[in-house]
Amino acid sequence: MRTESDSPPHRHYKWLVVGGGIHGVSIASRLIGEGIIDGNTNGNNSLLIVDEQQELLYSWKERTRATGMTFLRSAVGFHLDIPAEGLRAFASGYGHNGNKQKQKQKPLSKKAKRQSKNNQHRSKHGLGTSNGYPNAENPDTTTVGRDYQRPSLKMFNDHCDNVIDKYKLMDFHFRGRVESIDVCDEDGGNKPMPLRVVVRNSSGVDADANASGGVRESPPPGTTIVSADNIVLAVGNDDPAVPEWVTHLTSENNGYNYDKSIYHLLQLPNGDPPDAKTNPLYKANTDPNWDDFDRHEPRHVAIIGGGISAVHKALQIASKNSRDEKKALVHIVSRHRVREQQFDTHQDWMMTQQLAQLSLDHGGKGLTKRQRKFGMVESPAERRRIIAGERIPGTVPSYMTRAGTNSLEKAMGEGSISWYVASVARASRNNEATGGAQTASGSTYTLELTNGETVGPLDEIILATGLGKKVPGNRILSPLAASASLPLGPCGYPLVDESLLWKPRMGSTTTSTNIFVAGGLAELELGPSARNIAGARMGAERIARAARRRTASR
Template identity: 25%
Template sequence: MSTSHTTCEAVESENFYDLIIVGAGPHALAVAARLYEETPSSLYTDVEHQRLHWLRRYSSVPCRACAPPRVLVLDRLGGWMTQWDRQFKAYDIKHLRSPMFFHPDPRDLDSLVAYAETEGRQAELVEINGVVGKELSKHCRKCRQKSKGKTAITRRQSLGVAVNERSRQDYFTPSTRLFRDFCDDVISRYRLENLVQQGAVTEVQYGHVYIKSEDHLSHDAFTLTVEQTGQTVRFGSRALVLATGAGAIPSIPDVLTPTPKRSKTTKHMQHESNAPLPQHEGYCHSSALVTRPFPQNVRTLAIIGGGLTSAQIVNLALKHGVKKVFLLCRSHLKVKPFDVDLDWLGKYQNVQKMAFWQEDDPEARVKQIRGARNGGSITPPYHKILKEHVKRGKLEMLTETQIKAAAWDPEQKRWQLELTSKCALPNHSGNMSLQVDYIVSATGSTMSIEALPFLQNLQASHPVDVVCGFPHITDDLQWNEKVPLFVVGGYAALQLGPGAFNLAGSREAAERIANRLNVLWKESVLAGASADAGYRSAMEELVVGNRYAAFAEDIIV
């Protein structure tokens, strides 16, 4: 691995930070909040929280060994969760798909439940049906174990339900507004409002950085080239967190693209913040609907994809006056409450995670991730909505169907689609032709860390192995042991598992990164001042010792 530093970049002292987070979504919020939380739920129980609160109140020993870090959050839209807000508004999403324990608050796993109860907004919670069940009796389990010809399903059911009745309160979905207000509460509680600046990162380098006004040379630091309001600004940081997500690289079917989309130039254009979203006359990617109005004067619409976004766009299109919608799915329509199997969320999740973490082969881990997610899926409530549209004759679902050829007629403003299907449909079988006015490709995004243009120089100087688009990073989600670049979201899936793509992995990723940054901080890599030598021993004595020992001097024997 190349570690040579051939240039020395100069950065203004006010633009040099201990940590820069690229992106301002929920994963970035989880990392930022965890950095400022002294007693996270992953380390302390409720009793320990109470005890540490007492210690902070009555102890003269300070609660932090050193000053808080200088943190900057760079986001191309310039606000916490702005892209999140745009997507939910554009797709008219009323409720999240995630359960109540998926959130960015590091203090308490049940804090979203507590927030809803405190604010009196329990009515905004919708129960996730078919998840929580009653435990099987001992007699029923024995009968199933003795039954002949048991299948894998019956053997699995003999263990009992994946989620106990006592966890029912966790398996509700919050409304979009409730979750957003909760995130605002987290931002306010940790005073994170002023951390975000608008800016699009165009290049990242790691090496020597000269800090102006301080006449100081930092040997190991990042230099970020950022486009801000028409001008180029250079920032520096000792550590970097990449929380951009994968949505910047849309995946578009080859049959719709007039030119090859896999070229380096096209990838670069797709990721540039000022570049147009992938769209063409007569079609667009679902991500383009976030920043542009829904297509007008469309009577017939084809939607490609079988995930939740495709179902949301079906509903959205009919609200905008589309007369007929065709949903084209290359496989059968999968219906499940979450985008991962319930075994990864319920009481048996440790079994799945143990098997995942014990696997050393990254390609085998990718197979486990894909198996747990099993492609796109929709929730039971949206499946019910789709069936209502089918009953009304507004929607036709063509499953196990693919587009062989697509031709756009610029004069008629219509598409001629040649389809092939593996299953016999009520009105169609085998090959068929279809004419539509517009196509929306709800085919997700491409996971490829190598396709991010602003990381090209860093990958050239400090390369890492890439498996199926995922970087093979450390267990601490660090680029490597020498480069303090951390990755969250889907790009951390090789270490976190299938939950890394959504809110499930945000708190776990934040915990790993915070622990690693804490180690680097104490080694004086990230902070200019070292920790007080007596701080740790004093705190350990207070925490491990008797909480009532402080009153011992007042006792008269």
């Protein structure tokens, strides 16, 4: 990892990637892997990845861990390396230990022989084995799920680490947060102008917290200034969506959530979102083990939200009942009934250029009909309407609802999970001083729902309400768009070309800037799957292709 001393003010880079998550890592890997930039880290100014977390993919790993996810929703074909079969090849050799001791086995029954034969076939094709677990959902023994060949989270993360090591991406990581991006004051003619980037170092985030307002003539303490020829904005929306009633509930304790009994699944353990000083919920949850559900049992929990994260967490808690005498009761409060759907967008939106070319090579049509039609739509407002209609939030795949011994259907049938179709009308906290009933945790919550039902007493309230609806990175995006005359759609998202390049408006004083976008910021070009892992591959392909073309034209 680069430090402040490694990056003195005004050091210049060929490429600067803002964001070290799924999209940033995918793009950086492809730029190096395809030879667009030099991957040699010794004195190399070809790449800088700016992310405020201590390691790349930190947010992804922490959030998936917190939800209790064991298998990904997407297929094994979507990953962060360049080869289309990269994760499948990794899976074929994953978890095999040549030092395992051989044990004497009893003769197999006919059923066991059939299962063994199936497992041999699956192992041969890199699909893992089911070992008797319905739907192959045991992450300890299975690498890829049976349906849609979904990788286990552990294997996927190990493959991500392998990719990061392969391209030495940690050597290009600078820990900090981009505060501003400006076009350098240079007369570049028709050439793209370099970009000036101010980065607040994570080690000195609060260095000027008490400074008075006003314009500074020089960089504030704890910042680093660099410049770059090309910038990729691969930022996400890191602010968890918190219902208004939660703010009122925590305000009863002077704004503090002392026992961490109310928390958001997607709030990072050490996270400090921009509005942390105004949202009392964020003042808790700094302990890495804040979601440890062994803290107190029996346990009565309400989970707010009805999507895949809510169900993941509910099943994780309920699964304890089969291994522990203590009973956990989970109450899911959702505005809708269970919405069963395999993916949150149709698979037709996930066709990458690499897969499209393979399709053409084998007599297929390449990009799907949905993608081709979307590409012909000129109106940004119409594109946004299509995205809103095709991307369906709050859905849960059937392998979680109906399949296997650890399914939502089974848990609800046994009474360990209840589902309420309602919103929270009012939440209250009782204690011994007010005569409220006490639970094992020593604190009591009661939820009054809009359907007239009451849920409580509760030990904990877990928010699975997703992330906010703001434009990702809007804090730096809006000023940059205004200063460099970069066009935005009516929804506030960048209007980019097919290579995801954000070009200045026609007739503006800024002739050209090499600013690319990825992830959610690329939605108006890539479509509904832009935020997914498939979208990360699509974005990396397009940016790398644009870079290759530009190099070839010189």
